Amino acid sequence: MDQLEHYRHLIQTILTEHTRVPFKGSDVQFETVFDTKQDRYLVMMLGREPVYDRPYAATRRVHSCLIHVNLIDGKVWIQRDGTEEGIASELVKAGIPKDQIVLGFRSQELRKDTEFAVQ
Structure with missing residues (x-):
């Protein structure tokens, strides 16, 4: 396995592990987005979480990037952590x-x- 393939495998394995940790107290889910052609790897957070600073039960939408990694010119670029x-x-x-x-x-x-x- 060449170096880039090895890096791709490690990145995908590590990011997939992050989707297995539950987000406590909400229905927020994690999902991976792997673009192996352009070497872009993401862990996204999606769902709803409680808002405790309001006098009534409320939730807010969660849609954000937890982790963003690219492979650029043979190096691993961490764009968001x-x-x-x-x-x-x-x-x-x-x-x-x-x-x-x-x-x-x-x-x-x-x-x-x-x-x-x-x-």
Whole structure:
């Protein structure tokens, strides 16, 4: 398996694991969106959650991106990471070197102060 295929497999496995953790106290569901042709990988949150700051029972619609990862020029770009542990640390644990991971959600100036790739 070549390096890009290996990265694709790891990303899809890790993101799929995030869909198995329930969102407590609501009917919010997680779903993956994998575009392997353009190397875009997402975990979306969809559903309704309670709104507790209102005097009556109410819910609000949830439709947002929890995780967004791209493969660009052979590197793993993390565009959005709404997880507690951090997708970057999960990717490193899975065997992807830090110099192959770009924290795209950080500015280029701040990236140079991390252990990860600048670009």
